[in-house]
Amino acid sequence: MIPSRVAYWSDMPDARLVTIRFSHYCEKARWALDRARVPYIEEAHPPLLSWRATFGAGGRRTAPVFVTREGHVLSESTEILEHADRHGSAPPLFPDPATSVGKDVHALEDRFDRELGPHVRRFAYDYVLRGDADVIADLLSSGAGSFEARLARRLRPVLVFGIRRGLKVDPAGVARSKAKLDPLFGDVEERLRDGRPYLAGDTFTAADLTFASLAAPLAYPEAYARTAVPFDRLGADTRAMVEEFRARPAGRFVMRMYEGR
C-alpha cells in the first residue's frame, strides 16, 4: 500500500520516493519502506523522462531515489532497504553481517541486483513492447502527473525506441538475458528444494524481498500489476510467459512472498 500524505506535528518536509512507477527496483524500495512503515510520498515519472526528477532530487540517472525528511539522498535501492532497517519498525531485512546468514543474505541480494534485475527487465520489456500501443502508453505513463503522462503518451514511439536501444532489447540481448535467468532460477529452486520457507532459512530477509520484487514482472502478482497494467490487458504471449513462470518453483516462491507483502 502506498501511504498518501501523512500529517506531521512538525514543519519537516515529507520523505520522497522518486520512482518509475512500474520499475521493479522501485517496487523493491517501496516494499521495504511500506513493510517498515516508513512514511513517504511517492513521485512517479515515465521512464527516461524520469532523469530530470532523479537528477533533480540529487540522485543519478536511475530510479528509485529516496530523499529523507532530513534531505539525505539515497540513490540505490539497497541503501533504501538499509534505511528501512535503521528507521522503520519491522524486523530487519539484513541480519547481522558477521553471521553466516548475514553474509548469505548480502551475497544473494547483491547477485539479484546485478543479474536478476537487468535481465528480467530486458526479458519483460521484450514481451510488453511487442504488444498493444495503448497498453504500452498506459504502462509508460503509470502513476505520472497529468503533464508527464500526456507527454509520455505523445512520445511513446520515441520512448520505446530509447528503451529498446538503451537496454539492448533485441534478439541477441534477449537471448543473453534468457541464458542468464535460467541458471539463476535453477539456483534459487535448488536452495528451496529442502523445504525452507525463505531463501536464507527461516526468516524473511532482503534476499526474499529482492528476489520477489525483481522477478515480479515475470510472476505478475496483483500488487505489482497495480503499479503497471492489469494482467488481463497484457498480450496473449506475455500472459502465457507469466503463467509458465508462475508454474515453476521460483515463480511460486515469488507469489508466496507477495501473499505476505
Ligand SMILES: N[C@@H](CCC(=O)N[C@@H](CS)C(=O)NCC(=O)O)C(=O)O
Ligand atoms: N542499482 C540501481 C538500479 C536501478 C535501476 O536500474 N533503475 C532503472 C529502472 S528499473 C532506471 O531508473 N533506469 C533509468 C536509466 O537507466 O536511464 C538500484 O538498485 O537502485
